[in-house]
Amino acid sequence: MGIQQKTVLNLQPINQCVRVTFNYDVHFTRGLFQLDNPLLAQAIAADGETAPKQVLAVVDAGFLKYQDGLLKKLSVYAQYYQDVLTLTGEPIVVPGGEAVKNDARFIEQIHQQINAAGLCRHSYILAIGGGAVLDMAGYAATTAHRGIRLLRVPTTVLGQNDSGVGVKNGINAFGKKNFLGTFMPPYAVLNDFDFLTSLDDRDWRSGIAEAVKVALIKDADFFDFIMTNAEKLANRDMDIMEKLIYRCSQLHLEHIAGSGDPFEMGSSRPLDFGHWAAHKLEHLSNYSLRHGESVAIGIALDTTYSYLTGQLLKSEWQRVLSTLKKLGFTLYVSALTEQLDQLDHPHCLFRGLTEFREHLGGNLTITLLQRIGQGIEVHQVDLSLYRDAILMLKDW
Amino acid sequence: MGIQQKTVLNLQPINQCVRVTFNYDVHFTRGLFQLDNPLLAQAIAADGETAPKQVLAVVDAGFLKYQDGLLKKLSVYAQYYQDVLTLTGEPIVVPGGEAVKNDARFIEQIHQQINAAGLCRHSYILAIGGGAVLDMAGYAATTAHRGIRLLRVPTTVLGQNDSGVGVKNGINAFGKKNFLGTFMPPYAVLNDFDFLTSLDDRDWRSGIAEAVKVALIKDADFFDFIMTNAEKLANRDMDIMEKLIYRCSQLHLEHIAGSGDPFEMGSSRPLDFGHWAAHKLEHLSNYSLRHGESVAIGIALDTTYSYLTGQLLKSEWQRVLSTLKKLGFTLYVSALTEQLDQLDHPHCLFRGLTEFREHLGGNLTITLLQRIGQGIEVHQVDLSLYRDAILMLKDW
Numbered sequence: 001m002g003i004q005q006k007t008v009l010n011l012q013p014i015n016q017c018v019r020v021t022f023n024y025d026v027h028f029t030r031g032l033f034q035l036d037n038p039l040l041a042q043a044i045a046a047d048g049e050t051a052p053k054q055v056l057a058v059v060d061a062g063f064l065k066y067q068d069g070l071l072k073k074l075s076v077y078a079q080y081y082q083d084v085l086t087l088t089g090e091p092i093v094v095p096g097g098e099a100v101k102n103d104a105r106f107i108e109q110i111h112q113q114i115n116a117a118g119l120c121r122h123s124y125i126l127a128i129g130g131g132a133v134l135d136m137a138g139y140a141a142t143t144a145h146r147g148i149r150l151l152r153v154p155t156t157v158l159g160q161n162d163s164g165v166g167v168k169n170g171i172n173a174f175g176k177k178n179f180l181g182t183f184m185p186p187y188a189v190l191n192d193f194d195f196l197t198s199l200d201d202r203d204w205r206s207g208i209a210e211a212v213k214v215a216l217i218k219d220a221d222f223f224d225f226i227m228t229n230a231e232k233l234a235n236r237d238m239d240i241m242e243k244l245i246y247r248c249s250q251l252h253l254e255h256i257a258g259s260g261d262p263f264e265m266g267s268s269r270p271l272d273f274g275h276w277a278a279h280k281l282e283h284l285s286n287y288s289l290r291h292g293e294s295v296a297i298g299i300a301l302d303t304t305y306s307y308l309t310g311q312l313l314k315s316e317w318q319r320v321l322s323t324l325k326k327l328g329f330t331l332y333v334s335a336l337t338e339q340l341d342q343l344d345h346p347h348c349l350f351r352g353l354t355e356f357r358e359h360l361g362g363n364l365t366i367t368l369l370q371r372i373g374q375g376i377e378v379h380q381v382d383l384s385l386y387r388d389a390i391l392m393l394k395d396w
Numbered sequence: 397m398g399i400q401q402k403t404v405l406n407l408q409p410i411n412q413c414v415r416v417t418f419n420y421d422v423h424f425t426r427g428l429f430q431l432d433n434p435l436l437a438q439a440i441a442a443d444g445e446t447a448p449k450q451v452l453a454v455v456d457a458g459f460l461k462y463q464d465g466l467l468k469k470l471s472v473y474a475q476y477y478q479d480v481l482t483l484t485g486e487p488i489v490v491p492g493g494e495a496v497k498n499d500a501r502f503i504e505q506i507h508q509q510i511n512a513a514g515l516c517r518h519s520y521i522l523a524i525g526g527g528a529v530l531d532m533a534g535y536a537a538t539t540a541h542r543g544i545r546l547l548r549v550p551t552t553v554l555g556q557n558d559s560g561v562g563v564k565n566g567i568n569a570f571g572k573k574n575f576l577g578t579f580m581p582p583y584a585v586l587n588d589f590d591f592l593t594s595l596d597d598r599d600w601r602s603g604i605a606e607a608v609k610v611a612l613i614k615d616a617d618f619f620d621f622i623m624t625n626a627e628k629l630a631n632r633d634m635d636i637m638e639k640l641i642y643r644c645s646q647l648h649l650e651h652i653a654g655s656g657d658p659f660e661m662g663s664s665r666p667l668d669f670g671h672w673a674a675h676k677l678e679h680l681s682n683y684s685l686r687h688g689e690s691v692a693i694g695i696a697l698d699t700t701y702s703y704l705t706g707q708l709l710k711s712e713w714q715r716v717l718s719t720l721k722k723l724g725f726t727l728y729v730s731a732l733t734e735q736l737d738q739l740d741h742p743h744c745l746f747r748g749l750t751e752f753r754e755h756l757g758g759n760l761t762i763t764l765l766q767r768i769g770q771g772i773e774v775h776q777v778d779l780s781l782y783r784d785a786i787l788m789l790k791d792w
Contacts, residue, residue, distance in 0.1 A: 016418075016419065016420050016561075016652070017418070020659050021413065021415050021416075022415075023411070025409045026409060111569065120753065121757030121758070123757065144575065144576065145577075146576075146578060174511040178541075179540065180507065250410055253410055262415075262416055264542070359517070360516065361544075
């Protein structure tokens with residue numbers, strides 16, 4: 001009967017095609033909240049609408065520890081540029097690091113303040129902090145009124161060269177990283193290099209891992225730059241770090257714009273080279289490993305595996321591992337081997353492959369290295385070779 | 397110092413442009429879950445990936461009341477098309493109507509089941525029900541893993557010709573309609589006209605209001621069609637209703653695709669003609685008014701106001717109001733006048749203007765009528781004329 005009626009119905013499906021264009025600028029500056037730096041005010045005034053705009057700040061407590069004058073500075077800045085912006089209420093101070101992504105109450109708190117202040121879609125959430133705080137604040141901003149404008153001010157290397165410039169927002173749930181979130185570009189990104197001086201050594205180093213990653217899959221020259229300058233980077237040379245952040249952001253942004261799949265509707269995710277293990281290790285370490293520290297291990301693992309499968313030259317494999325070492329990264333942690341033979345055990349590293357596939361959907365797709373600067377996607381892996389790779393990291 | 401250093405810094409901002417294209421089909425059928433109707437299985441198999449795909453159903457309890465064999469039918473259908481799809485666990489049955497959008501626990505429940513079943517981004521949420529259930533299930537689907545595929549099966553006129561075919565998902569919070577949500581197109585929409593036979597008269601009629609709305613602002617011929625057939629529609633003529641739904645969906649879809657602003661980043665929202673008052677009235681009536689019933693009043697109000705401002709001919713104003721009447725809509729409720737002179741009172745209808753502006757952002761922008769088939773945007777309103785308009789509705 002169904003078919004018969006459908007024939008009688010004779011209504012063609014309507015093929016809908018919705019195209020959405022998002023434009024945003026990623027700025028590089030120093031002294032973002034100095035009164036003589038108009039960048040933030042300009043970013044807000046750029047829409048040409050009647051000022052002043054409401055701005056709700058969300059600030060990383062971990063960052064504030066090292067910048068205790070920041071809230072005062074922000075308030076003086078807002079006063080000075082009052083024709084353009086109004087700080088609405090007190091800034092919301094939230095814990096830094098993954099803790100802020102593990103507790104949905106922070107999202108609720110931001111939503112409550114958005115409601116209480118009567119923010120509209122053309123108001124701003126000004127998120128200041130590390131990658132985790134930006135991810136969380138971004139998820140809150142992009143869901144209130146179906147999307148309030150998000151200004152990201154990343155204060156870590158990782159935020160400035162990777163997560164802060166991209167199109168993802170999210171929090172963790174059910175013990176799974178980024179289980180909840182949105183794809184939605186920010187309104188603008190304001191990278192202030194001055195903020196990096198207050199980072200501790202672990203956070204300084206951590207973000208370099210994402211630069212190594214994007215260099216390995218996309219840009220051999222950039223990898224050479226990192227290799228050549230590895231010691232300077234480890235010794236906190238700011239000039240080299242600025243160049244690294246600029247080039248790394250550029251490569252990430254080019255990939256997002258040019259991949260043809262910015263919202264990851266397919267199964268390919270080359271920018272997540274090294275990340276299947278990294279995400280799992282972060283969780284297994286109870287987030288005592290920083291994201292970048294885990295990524296460095298993930299890169300070392302997938303690079304070693306690429307060598308063992310015969311795709312990557314031995315000399316290139318060695319260059320990658322020695323560069324990571326020179327940068328100061330640890331390439332082996334015991335969580336790598338803990339329940340390695342019990343594939344069903346939630347602590348088994350290889351569960352990270354399943355979880356990675358599950359998050360993205362479709363067939364398993366991970367990126368390996370063909371050579372430095374050139375990734376290649378594979379859909380199957382050989383776990384015994386991966387076991388060998390882990391042992392090689394242990395002995396490195 | 398800031399400026400000085402910025403000059404030294406000499407790094408140009410990176411201008412990012414992200415273009416995203418969403419394609420989805422809106423299908424029209426009968427007997428969607430009949431075994432000889434392959435439409436649903438085809439929609440799932442269309443991605444060409446290895447089957448079977450996991451499907452989690454979310455079903456409107458209000459709809460189930462009239463279709464008590466539905467869950468069984470769905471399970472038999474899944475069994476028959478097991479090469480293509482697997483129903484993962486029991487369908488989640490949720491209350492119909494706005495109740496389901498007023499309680500965030502339903503979102504949590506769906507997220508929990510998505511996690512428990514290990515759904516991936518290429519799995520499906522199959523949402524079956526009225527507009528409210530689709531809005532809620534869509535919000536849950538588009539935030540899990542940053543977006544699981546959403547198949548919408550609207551079971552009401554309103555869902556089939558308006559909310560179910562668009563790009564919005566959301567729930568209510570803080571007493572504000574759609575305070576939380578996402579812009580994200582569905583994966584496909586499956587409109588089954590058979591479902592409409594079980595609607596009660598209020599729900600049958602309610603959805604016609606959105607057709608009147610889109611006709612008034614975009615298509616005079618379509619308004620003529622509705623006017624000519626108003627009595628048949630009120631008497632539940634299915635053939636006329638099918639034509640109405642098809643044309644109304646088409647107009648909505650064309651607007652979304654062609655407006656240049658499908659995710660409403662600007663301040664213009666012509667499809668929300670009549671909606672500033674409608675949203676407020678729904679809330680003031682504690683959702684005892686259906687959305688479409690409120691929209692009919694909102695249309696009557698803004699049409700009358702358009703006439704009073706001298707923009708719309710008296711004859712056209714009368715045609716609109718008499719058509720709404722013939723369709724069976726009530727055009728006056730006491731909530732229109734309750735606290736009309738206390739602009740700060742939360743029950744004052746005119747607060748709806750503020751809330752409407754706040755939700756969308758920027759300057760107030762509402763659509764009025766220049767003539768039937770042609771809307772016009774205004775940014776200011778005359779409240780005393782609006783008071784007159786309300787009195788005219790009372791006396792109509």
